Amino acid sequence: MAKRRLSERQIARIQAIQERRRERLAARPERALAELDEELEPEEGRVVVRHGANLAVEDAHGHLIHCLARRNIGHVVCGDRVVWQRLPDGQGVVTAILPRISTLSRPDYSGRDKPLAANLTRLAILIAPEPEPSGYLIDQYLVAAELIGVEAILVGNKMDLLSGSEERAAFQARFAHYGAIGYRTFWISLLEPESIGGLVSELAGQTSVLVGQSGVGKSSLVKRLLPDQEIQIGRLSQATGLGRHTTSAATCYRLSGDGFLIDSPGVRSFRLGDIDRADLQQGFREFRPHLGRCRFGDCRHDQEPDCAIRQAVEDGLIAPERLANFHHLLGD
Numbered sequence: 354m355a356k357r358r359l360s361e362r363q364i365a366r367i368q369a370i371q372e373r374r375r376e377r378l379a380a381r382p383e384r385a386l387a388e389l390d391e392e393l394e395p396e397e398g399r400v401v402v403r404h405g406a407n408l409a410v411e412d413a414h415g416h417l418i419h420c421l422a423r424r425n426i427g428h429v430v431c432g433d434r435v436v437w438q439r440l441p442d443g444q445g446v447v448t449a450i451l452p453r454i455s456t457l458s459r460p461d462y463s464g465r466d467k468p469l470a471a472n473l474t475r476l477a478i479l480i481a482p483e484p485e486p487s488g489y490l491i492d493q494y495l496v497a498a499e500l501i502g503v504e505a506i507l508v509g510n511k512m513d514l515l516s517g518s519e520e521r522a523a524f525q526a527r528f529a530h531y532g533a534i535g536y537r538t539f540w541i542s543l544l545e546p547e548s549i550g551g552l553v554s555e556l557a558g559q560t561s562v563l564v565g566q567s568g569v570g571k572s573s574l575v576k577r578l579l580p581d582q583e584i585q586i587g588r589l590s591q592a593t594g595l596g597r598h599t600t601s602a603a604t605c606y607r608l609s610g611d612g613f614l615i616d617s618p619g620v621r622s623f624r625l626g627d628i629d630r631a632d633l634q635q636g637f638r639e640f641r642p643h644l645g646r647c648r649f650g651d652c653r654h655d656q657e658p659d660c661a662i663r664q665a666v667e668d669g670l671i672a673p674e675r676l677a678n679f680h681h682l683l684g685d
């Protein structure tokens with residue numbers, strides 16, 4: 354792994370800082386650290402691994418640095434763009450998280466939102482003929498994607514399990530209402546290599562995560578999208594000294610083209626947290642043109658008279674199963 358060479362002058366400067374730091378640390382630890390911040394040049398980077406408190410940050414030249422985060426800066430996650438500073442021992446300290454364009458999070462055991470990954474631009478929802486897809490789960494992912502401002506796509510995998518073209522068409526038709534409201538849909542089979550080209554182009558230049566039920570083929574697709582996953586893992590663990598890097602660490606992989614894929618068990622098990630009705634209706638994108646048009650301001654779109662949402666269902670503008678899932682999500 355290439356390391357940045359330091360000049361004599363830089364080394365002398367770092368040694369002087371170290372010396373002063375040792376003196377100050379003895380007297381006023383907090384203050385000494387604050388001054389160290391000012392003395393070492395801040396750099397920007399991107400968090401590519403988070404494993405407990407350990408981070409691997411990729412600098413502007415593609416070099417990896419093992420970093421720890423300052424305590425008071427909030428929860429740093431994979432995909433974060435950060436400001437970090439090199440410590441005299443070659444490791445780094447992350448001193449700030451740059452503004453995120455999106456955050457994937459999950460409520461933790463105390464019910465508070467715990468971020469899982471940052472700066473995503475695509476949420477790929479995997480389904481397959483087997484296990485039986487759940488429209489309710491798909492809609493939860495779609496709502497979550499809408500609310501965090503990430504574009505969702507639907508990926509139907511294992512299409513080889515459907516023998517005839519009729520069977521395939523019937524399966525696809527069950528999800529046609531998603532395409533009608535603008536969610537791009539891809540039909541693939543990992544046994545039919547030519548089928549994944551469209552998906553590969555879609556993910557190029559994006560930062561994506563794959564979600565979906567157990568057994569839909571997430572691991573298999575990750576392997577296909579990252580033929581060098583083992584090599585990437587080796588490079589990351591070697592460079593950062595994190596020891597045996599397992600796939601349990603949240604990792605931001607480089608796609609073979611342009612773009613990134615963030616993966617970890619936590620990211621995969623991402624679910625929609627608790628949300629109130631106002632937010633939930635915004636999460637059903639095709640409801641939006643009709644919101645505010647019901648007779649009652651607090652309409653639940655259930656039995657109320659003059660409900661614009663139910664009217665839209667009747668007019669064929671909203672799929673009935675979407676409204677049913679909306680009610681299901683509200684706990685009706």
Ligand SMILES: Nc1nc2c(ncn2[C@@H]2O[C@H](COP(=O)(O)OP(=O)(O)OP(=O)(O)O)[C@@H](O)[C@H]2O)c(=O)[nH]1
Nearest residue numbers: 510511513542543544566567568569570571572573
């Ligand atoms: N026929 C067929 N089988 C597939 C395809 N893709 C994946 N599989 C198989 O489906 C099974 C489940 O795939 P995984 O990749 O482990 O699924 P997963 O979504 O990662 O599952 P979890 O790890 O439980 O979340 C494996 O036996 C795969 O070999 C496909 O395109 N066609």
Ligand SMILES: [Zn+2]
Nearest residue numbers: 647652654660
């Ligand atoms: Zn209504």
